[in-house]
Amino acid sequence: MCISMLASVSFAPKSHVVLSWDETHFGKMGSYYINRTFFFDVHPPLGKMLIGLAGYLSGYDGTFLFQKPGDKYERHSYMGMRGFCAFLGSWLVPFAYLTVLDLSKSLSAALLTAALLTFDTGCLTLSQYILLDPILMFFIMAAMLSMVKYNSCANR
Numbered sequence: 001m002c003i004s005m006l007a008s009v010s011f012a013p014k015s016h017v018v019l020s021w022d023e024t025h026f027g028k029m030g031s032y033y034i035n036r037t038f039f040f041d042v043h044p045p046l047g048k049m050l051i052g053l054a055g056y057l058s059g060y061d062g063t064f065l066f067q068k069p070g071d072k073y074e075r076h077s078y079m080g081m082r083g084f085c086a087f088l089g090s091w092l093v094p095f096a097y098l099t100v101l102d103l104s105k106s107l108s109a110a111l112l113t114a115a116l117l118t119f120d121t122g123c124l125t126l127s128q129y130i131l132l133d134p135i136l137m138f139f140i141m142a143a144m145l146s147m148v149k150y151n152s153c154a155n156r
Contacts, residue, residue, distance in 0.1 A: 019071040023130045027066040030055050030081060030130070034062035047132040054084030081130045089127025089134035093117050095141035102148050 019027070026048060032039045033052030041048070055062070058080020064073065096117050101110035117123060126133040 019066065019069055019073065020129045021069045024066045024069060026051055026132055027064070027078070027081065027130045031060075031062040031064065031066065034060065043132070047135040050135060051081050051084065051130060051132075055081045058083070078130070082128060085130055085134045086127050088138040089123065091138055092123065092127075092134075092141050095138075095145045099141070099145045099148050102145075102152055 029039065029041060029048040030052035031037075033049055034056050055077075058077055060077045060080055064076040064078070065071075093114050097110045097114040100113040101107065104110065123137075126137075
C-alpha cells in the first residue's frame with residue numbers, strides 16, 4: 001500500500017506551456033526522427049528515438065521548430081513527449097524502493113528512500129521536460145534493480 005501511495009504522488013504530471021532550454025535540442029531531434037530527416041549527433045540515439053516515438057504516438061506531427069527557450073508550443077501536441085519523460089521518471093520511486101528493500105530488508109529504509117526521491121525537486125524538475133535525463137535514470141535504475149534481483153535469486 002505504501003509503495004502505491006508514493007508511486008501515485010510521483011506520477012502526478014506537471015505542465016508548462018513554454019519551451020525550456022534543453023527541449024530545444026532533444027525535442028528538435030525527436031522531430032527530426034518523426035520527419036525522417038538526417039542529422040549527426042554525438043550522443044547515442046535511443047533516448048531521442050524514444051522521444052520521437054512518444055511524440056509520434058501522441059499525435060505530434062514534427063512541425064514545431066524548437067528554436068529558442070521561452071517559445072510557446074501553442075497548437076502543437078507536446079504533452080506526449082513530456083508525459084513519456086514524466087512516466088519514465090516516475091518509475092524511479094518504485095525502483096528505488098524495491099532496490100533498497102531488497103538490499104537492506106528494511107521497510108523503513110525503503111520508505112525513506114522512496115519518500116526522499118518523491119520529493120526531490122531536482123528529479124521532479126528533470127522528469128517534467130523533454131530531456132534525456134529521465135530516460136537515462138530510468139534505464140540505470142532498472143538495470144540496478146535487475147542486478148539486485150538477480151543476485152538475490154543467485155544467493156538462494
